[in-house]
Amino acid sequence: MKMTFPHMGNPIIYKKLIELLGHEIVCPNKPTKKTIELGVKHSPEFACFPMKAIMGTYIESLERGADVIVTSGGHGPCRAGFYGEVHKKILNNMGYDVEFIVFDSIHKDFKGFMKNMMKLVKHSSLLKVYKSFRLVYKITKDIDYFEKIIQTKRAYEINKGECSKALQEIISLYDKVQDHKELEKIKKTSEYIVDNIPIKYVEEDHKIRIGIVGEIYVVMESSVNMKIEEVLASLGCEVRRSHYLSDWAEHNIVPKIFRHDREEEILKKGEPYIEVQIGGHAKETLGHIVDYKEKGLDGIIHLLPFGCLPELVSQSIIPRMSREIDMPILSIALDEQSGLSNNLTRIEAFVDIIKTKKKRKIVS
Numbered sequence: 001m002k003m004t005f006p007h008m009g010n011p012i013i014y015k016k017l018i019e020l021l022g023h024e025i026v027c028p029n030k031p032t033k034k035t036i037e038l039g040v041k042h043s044p045e046f047a048c049f050p051m052k053a054i055m056g057t058y059i060e061s062l063e064r065g066a067d068v069i070v071t072s073g074g075h076g077p078c079r080a081g082f083y084g085e086v087h088k089k090i091l092n093n094m095g096y097d098v099e100f101i102v103f104d105s106i107h108k109d110f111k112g113f114m115k116n117m118m119k120l121v122k123h124s125s126l127l128k129v130y131k132s133f134r135l136v137y138k139i140t141k142d143i144d145y146f147e148k149i150i151q152t153k154r155a156y157e158i159n160k161g162e163c164s165k166a167l168q169e170i171i172s173l174y175d176k177v178q179d180h181k182e183l184e185k186i187k188k189t190s191e192y193i194v195d196n197i198p199i200k201y202v203e204e205d206h207k208i209r210i211g212i213v214g215e216i217y218v219v220m221e222s223s224v225n226m227k228i229e230e231v232l233a234s235l236g237c238e239v240r241r242s243h244y245l246s247d248w249a250e251h252n253i254v255p256k257i258f259r260h261d262r263e264e265e266i267l268k269k270g271e272p273y274i275e276v277q278i279g280g281h282a283k284e285t286l287g288h289i290v291d292y293k294e295k296g297l298d299g300i301i302h303l304l305p306f307g308c309l310p311e312l313v314s315q316s317i318i319p320r321m322s323r324e325i326d327m328p329i330l331s332i333a334l335d336e337q338s339g340l341s342n343n344l345t346r347i348e349a350f351v352d353i354i355k356t357k358k359k360r361k362i363v364s
């Protein structure tokens with residue numbers, strides 16, 4: 001049995017967990033233009049963009065020998081809840097004999113979650129499972145912590161590309177971690193790496209901070225979002241992102257009494273604009289915008305995949321919200337045709353508006 005999973009952001013977390021549980025793995029490659037073309041070719045036309053891009057990733061991983069796909073489900077009007085089934089049917093029709101293990105939130109479907117867990121852990125003792133989860137959770141937290149530092153520093157790096165290189169170096173160090181002792185050593189080395197990235201001094205008043213919000217796949221997967229974080233950094237902007245894996249794990253897996261649930265807080269902040277959960281991350285999108293306003297960020301980029309119903313709802317609310325809370329917000333729809341050249345002018349103009357607004361504020 002060789003397991004694989006969708007590529008979303010940094011794959012070492014899922015890879016590490018599945019490996020620690022004793023399974024062979026086919027780590028998915030970062031999606032390329034070819035991956036997306038493949039996914040589009042074999043997906044229903046009306047499906048949302050992530051479903052198509054992930055389809056391409058699956059086909060490539062199955063071609064490399066994978067035969068089990070581990071993925072997450074979905075709920076509400078978002079169609080992600082059906083995508084495991086749809087992907088499986090299409091792949092079977094294409095001749096791939098593949099098993100799917102689809103995880104939903106442990107809080108929404110405890111029985112289903114545990115049934116899936118048993119499939120993943122059948123070769124491991126309970127103690128090993130507990131240790132593996134704990135280790136991977138800590139790795140996830142650490143990597144997100146360093147990623148947040150990089151998202152800040154990148155805007156001021158002296159040598160172009162050094163922050164991204166440092167992050168890659170840190171991720172490959174964490175990829176080798178086998179136990180908690182090593183974890184501490186690697187955290188120290190990683191601290192040293194980020195502390196030694198040369199950056200230029202910028203006065204506090206002149207710093208621009210942009211929040212990226214929207215649907216989780218397009219927010220986290222740089223290969224489909226035009227490397228938006230790097231683009232914004234090259235325009236001198238610090239970046240905050242609405243989704244991190246550790247937040248997802250905390251919200252969906254860690255029992256309530258043991259967690260500080262940031263996602264619950266965010267959902268509350270989105271409540272005045274969308275009262276109920278409408279699936280996907282629409283409510284979080286609006287909650288994050290409010291949160292970023294409270295934290296003093298200067299602008300928001302909202303990423304929505306083409307064909308995404310929940311984000312279409314949040315997009316329709318955003319213009320009113322932008323006026324009410326006085327926050328510049330740029331929505332960008334992404335699909336297989338999107339490229340940086342299509343959107344760069346819009347992003348540059350948006351950042352210019354924010355810079356001008358900020359300068360006026362300083363003068364007055």
Ligand code: SF4
Pocket residue numbers: 048049050051074078079080215216217279280281305307308309310311
């Ligand atoms: S949230 Fe939107 S893009 Fe994501 S799976 Fe659901 S419908 Fe598709």
